[in-house]
Amino acid sequence: DVKVTQSSRYLVKRTGEKVFLECVQDMDHENMFWYRQDPGLGLRLIYFSYDVKMKEKGDIPEGYSVSREKKERFSLILESASTNQTSMYLCASSPLPGTGGGSNQPQHFGDGTRLSIL
């Protein structure tokens, strides 16, 4: 079974702090994703990465950055946390097309980090 592990289930931080959310997957997947989930809005893509040190902006990248130094780990960084970044953050991974997984491999999700910014 694919295992995507997010380091914290709950996190409380203060406005202006630099916040790191960590995600690790154990299936040697090339793709990793960060989403935020808000009521009534579903999941919105913040950033994704298709290889080590590679990253692409998603739909809502403002106020966030990411780091992919190792294949299994994808970090989301809130440079200066603000109250409107209070949300549930979900990490996901999937294999690249042609790597035995086919072109349409679904994403596998971690259990999420509920982040509150005070």
Place this chain on the structure above:
Amino acid sequence: GQQLNQSPQSMFIQEGEDVSMNCTSSSIFNTWLWYKQDPGEGPVLLIALYKAGELTSNGRLTAQFGITRKDSFLNISASIPSDVGIYFCAGRQYGNKLVFGAGTILRVKS
């Protein structure tokens, strides 16, 4: 960013009833996925659909990839209390990115 229109937003149904929910878009998708999220957990894949017209079942769940490639539906037959949760549809047009619906919250009366 693009969103899928998922309906209904929430449902409150009697145990044993059948449930239907759907997703529509103005754009064509090559893959449709249905996920379920239990409280306090991440979404878990229920069904994946890869061809227009495809009808796939997973136990009491049945999903179809619309023939126009712009919609998909999910049916749950004979609902039980553990069906409670949020159901998300997701579509892929190309590449690695998914677009998600806003979710359908399912509550079951026992």
